[in-house]
């Protein structure tokens with residue numbers, strides 16, 4: 555089926571990319587981190603940059619600092635022999651990201667609820683954030699509860715919760731006894747759960763790329779029409795548009811700040827990440843679906859900040875668990891990310907964006 559790529563109205567998006575760094579605090583003089591103070595006039599594209607070695611990284615030891623980490627992400631414990639992948643920091647070309655300060659993050663988000671909504675890549679980012687925060691305040695009590703699709707990590711002292719709500723499509727997937735599993739591209743019935751929080755970080759993409767046995771639906775539905783097969787990216791576009799309309803009509807931006815976690819690149823094709831120990835450099839080919847995300851977000855009436863992580867993940871072919879998932883060497887994971895690792899940088903960017911005002 556024909557599939558259109560839209561011209562991306564970049565000017566409209568620039569507001570979400572460009573931001574001004576405030577004074578950056580420095581905690582470790584050994585780090586290559588520069589104590590940069592940028593003038594308020596200077597904008598910086600956080601997503602135009604490169605991975606640089608920084609001996610101050612990783613920001614935590616997953617095994618000893620993060621007792622609640624998912625087994626599949628702790629690649630070292632799962633036997634990964636090379637360690638260079640732990641030492642990379644994302645460096646925007648025109649500025650420095652502020653050092654992640656977990657205590658400051660919690661102070662600023664005292665009494666708040668932060669919710670990630672999305673697939674296992676959301677889970678990856680959520681786990682990174684909870685590790686970064688626990689590492690910052692190791693003696694502060696935390697609780698972790700998981701009920702059905704919702705995982706809640708809380709710091710009672712700060713009355714702050716960092717949550718992950720598993721939801722791979724954002725639109726409804728229903729089970730019809732006669733017809734099977736139906737992915738309703740124009741329907742969102744679970745949005746009520748998204749309203750009682752302060753910050754939302756959505757993500758959806760990878761489940762749309764599934765085909766064959768890994769596909770989790772039998773039919774698409776739009777209106778009354780059941781559709782057996784259509785271009786999956788076309789379906790993604792319809793669904794993301796449904797989500798954007800839901801946000802536009804249900805979210806008050808003075809109460810809830812909305813982010814979209816951009817598309818995290820996979821290197822699963824031909825298991826390309828296998829044996830890779832170095833990041834790539836330079837520019838990368840456009841990644842499928844990114845135009846859709848940008849086009850949908852730029853058409854919205856409510857502000858949504860895009861965490862545009864695609865290029866920086868495209869470059870991190872070395873950052874996946876590969877055969878070190880803990881499930882044996884026959885399973886090669888080139889989609890998720892080792893922790894510590896690339897998602898820590900997404901959270902550094904998220905943190906920088908939150909500091910902006």
Ligand SMILES: *[C@@H]1O[C@H](CO)[C@@H](O)[C@H](O)[C@H]1NC(C)=O
Nearest residue numbers: 615616617618619630637640
């Ligand atoms: C992380 O901590 C574990 C357990 O204390 C230790 O065995 C391991 O060497 C540490 N890893 C790194 C990279 O320092």
Ligand SMILES: *[C@@H]1O[C@H](CO)[C@@H](O)[C@H](O)[C@H]1NC(C)=O
Nearest residue numbers: 560791795846849850852853
């Ligand atoms: C966004 O709006 C433009 C202009 O109206 C339109 O051409 C484009 O198709 C829209 N994008 C999406 C994803 O609907």
